Amino acid sequence: MSDTATMAGVSAPEQLTFSFVKRPGLLKITIVSFLLTLITLGFYRFWARTQVRKHIWSSVHINGEPLEYTGTGMELFKGFLVVFFVLILPIAVVTGFVGILYGPESPLLITIQFAVILAIYVLWGFAVYKAWNYKLSRTQWRGIRGALVGPAMTYSLLFFGSLMAKGMSLGWATPVMNTVLQEQITNDMRFGDAAFKFKGRAGPLYPTYALCWFLTLGAIILVTVLASVSAASSPLFSEAFGNQPQNAEQIAGMLIIAAIILFLVFLLLVPMLWAVYTATQMRVFADYTRFDGAPFRLEATTGSIIGLTVVNLLILIFTLGIGWPYINRRIVRYVVERLHLDGKIEIDRISQSKVPLPTRGEGLFDAFDVGGL
Amino acid sequence: MAVAATFFDGETAHDRPVTVERISNELQFSGENTPLTRWSIAGLHPIDPPSPGQPFRLTHDSQKGSRLILRDDAFINDLIASNRALRGGYSFRHLGQVLGWTVGGLAVAVALGWFAMSFLPQQLAHLLPDSWRNRVGEQVISSLVEKARKCETSAATGAWSAMIAKLAEGNSSLPPISVSVYDVPIMNAFAAPGGRIVFTKELLRQAETPDEVVGVLAHEIGHVAHLHPEAQMVRLAGLQILISAISNGGSGEWAGNIAALAAIFRYSRDAEREADEYARSTMAAASIDPMGLKHFFEKVLKLEKGKPDSTQTPSATKPTALEKIGDVFSTHPGTEQRIKDIQPLPTDHVPAKVLSEEQWKALKAVCG
Numbered sequence: 001m002s003d004t005a006t007m008a009g010v011s012a013p014e015q016l017t018f019s020f021v022k023r024p025g026l027l028k029i030t031i032v033s034f035l036l037t038l039i040t041l042g043f044y045r046f047w048a049r050t051q052v053r054k055h056i057w058s059s060v061h062i063n064g065e066p067l068e069y070t071g072t073g074m075e076l077f078k079g080f081l082v083v084f085f086v087l088i089l090p091i092a093v094v095t096g097f098v099g100i101l102y103g104p105e106s107p108l109l110i111t112i113q114f115a116v117i118l119a120i121y122v123l124w125g126f127a128v129y130k131a132w133n134y135k136l137s138r139t140q141w142r143g144i145r146g147a148l149v150g151p152a153m154t155y156s157l158l159f160f161g162s163l164m165a166k167g168m169s170l171g172w173a174t175p176v177m178n179t180v181l182q183e184q185i186t187n188d189m190r191f192g193d194a195a196f197k198f199k200g201r202a203g204p205l206y207p208t209y210a211l212c213w214f215l216t217l218g219a220i221i222l223v224t225v226l227a228s229v230s231a232a233s234s235p236l237f238s239e240a241f242g243n244q245p246q247n248a249e250q251i252a253g254m255l256i257i258a259a260i261i262l263f264l265v266f267l268l269l270v271p272m273l274w275a276v277y278t279a280t281q282m283r284v285f286a287d288y289t290r291f292d293g294a295p296f297r298l299e300a301t302t303g304s305i306i307g308l309t310v311v312n313l314l315i316l317i318f319t320l321g322i323g324w325p326y327i328n329r330r331i332v333r334y335v336v337e338r339l340h341l342d343g344k345i346e347i348d349r350i351s352q353s354k355v356p357l358p359t360r361g362e363g364l365f366d367a368f369d370v371g372g373l
Numbered sequence: 374m375a376v377a378a379t380f381f382d383g384e385t386a387h388d389r390p391v392t393v394e395r396i397s398n399e400l401q402f403s404g405e406n407t408p409l410t411r412w413s414i415a416g417l418h419p420i421d422p423p424s425p426g427q428p429f430r431l432t433h434d435s436q437k438g439s440r441l442i443l444r445d446d447a448f449i450n451d452l453i454a455s456n457r458a459l460r461g462g463y464s465f466r467h468l469g470q471v472l473g474w475t476v477g478g479l480a481v482a483v484a485l486g487w488f489a490m491s492f493l494p495q496q497l498a499h500l501l502p503d504s505w506r507n508r509v510g511e512q513v514i515s516s517l518v519e520k521a522r523k524c525e526t527s528a529a530t531g532a533w534s535a536m537i538a539k540l541a542e543g544n545s546s547l548p549p550i551s552v553s554v555y556d557v558p559i560m561n562a563f564a565a566p567g568g569r570i571v572f573t574k575e576l577l578r579q580a581e582t583p584d585e586v587v588g589v590l591a592h593e594i595g596h597v598a599h600l601h602p603e604a605q606m607v608r609l610a611g612l613q614i615l616i617s618a619i620s621n622g623g624s625g626e627w628a629g630n631i632a633a634l635a636a637i638f639r640y641s642r643d644a645e646r647e648a649d650e651y652a653r654s655t656m657a658a659a660s661i662d663p664m665g666l667k668h669f670f671e672k673v674l675k676l677e678k679g680k681p682d683s684t685q686t687p688s689a690t691k692p693t694a695l696e697k698i699g700d701v702f703s704t705h706p707g708t709e710q711r712i713k714d715i716q717p718l719p720t721d722h723v724p725a726k727v728l729s730e731e732q733w734k735a736l737k738a739v740c741g
Binding site for chain 2: 041
């Protein structure tokens with residue numbers, strides 16, 4: 001063993017450490033991207049996204065060696081063009097002409113629209129898988145790239161099935177379906193010729209899921225009861241203040257404001273509640289994932305996820321969306337700074353991926369407008 | 374000056390320590406497991422812009438998968454000083470390319486848009502089946518007149534037939550048409566797909582002689598003969614398709630929303646001129662006095678000038694679809710010229726009487 005290692009110049013197995021090393025220049029990229037996207041009526045967004053990814057990827061260091069993003073804006077643009085001419089334009093032409101020929105309420109038009117919506121749901125998983133495949137194939141570390149080796153259709157069908165199962169079970173299938181989906185995509189993941197493995201049951205996710213589910217149900221019931229009480233009581237107020245209609249109006253107005261505040265609190269609290277589940281799922285999925293035999297660990301906590309999300313939302317709102325590169329960087333940084341790989345890897349033995357490179361980028365993903373990172 | 378660096382060959386993740394030296398316009402490096410390699414500085418590409426404290430990564434045209442990682446700041450600064458392209462990031466060339474593509478792309482889009490909007494619809498209009506023309510004609514009328522009552526008496530129908538027959542004397546290839554009157558208090562007349570021509574009660578009220586009505590009728594038949602309404606529908610359908618394609622395939626509520634389309638249901642100046650020409654030649658051949666049409670034009674123009682622009686002043690009622698499509702002659706600049714173009718009948722022609730007194734009275738009274 002030691003002989004061959006010396007002969008090939010291969011060093012001993014190493015512990016991998018992830019770190020985020022901030023680079024200057026994101027502000028310039030953000031401003032230039034915004035201006036050029038504006039000037040080009042949105043078409044620069046493919047190049048903007050590429051610039052931002054290059055910047056963020058370079059800030060992620062593994063054992064001191066930064067990641068590299070090798071994608072190009074032109075690849076993303078080609079992906080968009082293909083989806084536009086193969087999917088979007090034909091659908092628009094067909095629905096447009098059917099609408100004009102047979103009227104907006106014709107059964108044929110409604111059938112076509114239903115089919116389009118169904119196709120979007122079926123293709124959603126396909127788009128997610130292809131987008132991951134593109135990003136992995138354009139991500140390099142030490143000159144070696146990643147890949148997804150499976151057929152996208154399997155994941156796509158599983159994804160569609162999971163949507164149905166989640167809906168029909170009032171959400172209770174979520175932990176199982178998410179685990180199955182994560183298993184499917186992780187087991188297809190490669191870095192060079194080294195594989196990622198995912199193995200584990202959904203069981204440990206259920207206590208947290210049940211907690212979040214029942215608390216959400218409780219919140220819904222509470223809001224409904226309070227809303228109906230205030231609605232029911234407003235005529236009582238008008239009666240009680242029958243000779244003072246101004247007072248009645250004031251109180252009714254206050255009740256409406258109170259109901260709106262309650263609803264907003266509800267809208268804010270429920271996603272925060274679900275951050276508990278998100279954090280648990282992230283931790284558990286990391287535990288279930290191995291790279292070349294070594295297990296991952298992710299220190300995701302509810303509080304930190306809420307903090308990340310709230311600040312990201314504030315950035316989005318106060319920069320009117322222009323600050324999206326910072327949001328992307330914060331998300332990557334969050335994961336990188338909390339991710340650990342426990343165990344040693346024989347890095348030098350990993351050789352280049354033999355999987356052919358996809359030639360176009362994530363057009364479908366872009367079309368569904370779930371682009372972002 | 375030779376410095377330590379790391380080399381990745383793009384085949385394995387193995388990091389190879391090398392010693393790099395810059396010799397004239399080349400980088401030369403070699404190491405224990407790396408044979409002497411020469412990379413011309415002109416063929417170097419930076420992976421990222423150089424950043425202090427960060428490794429500076431290079432690749433080369435001759436070995437695109439390989440990476441040379443430099444960490445010696447002095448060496449890096451010296452290298453990028455010799456070749457500005459190694460600074461990476463944005464360059465004027467990059468910005469120039471973006472602008473060039475944008476301007477070029479816009480030019481192509483505008484050219485295609487012009488072709489699709491001005492030339493194509495008129496050609497496609499001839500291909501439409503009659504069933505389509507009839508159905509869409511009905512949809513257009515019902516969305517424009519909204520809930521207005523349709524006025525019909527057998528005497529009035531006789532009057533319309535008499536006028537059409539009179540026009541047919543001057544033009545043997547008159548297209549098949551059907552005329553209807555709606556109880557709408559706005560002075561207007563329009564042609565819809567399928568040879569459907571609509572007059573409003575207000576127009577008939579304002580008309581002083583049968584010659585005025587027959588002139589407007591001839592103008593609208595001109596639109597029908599040239600398939601202007603059909604072409605306009607194709608144009609609008611194309612516009613909708615374009616909009617829905619740009620808005621990422623949103624296939625929702627817009628489809629076939631003809632009432633909304635009516636807002637842009639205005640003919641181009643060329644289409645109006647074609648309809649005018651059709652009306653003039655048909656009337657001249659049928660010996661109908663075109664002064665009626667001229668008089669009516671002038672009346673419309675006076676009304677237009679007299680009333681404040683409804684789009685600028687807040688009016689008590691919001692404009693209906695019928696008002697939005699523009700009035701009977703789509704008054705835009707050039708209306709005066711169009712009026713001037715109408716010449717009286719030659720003196721040796723005796724103007725024909727279009728309607729009898731009874732027919733004219735019946736027509737005026739069609740909506741009660």
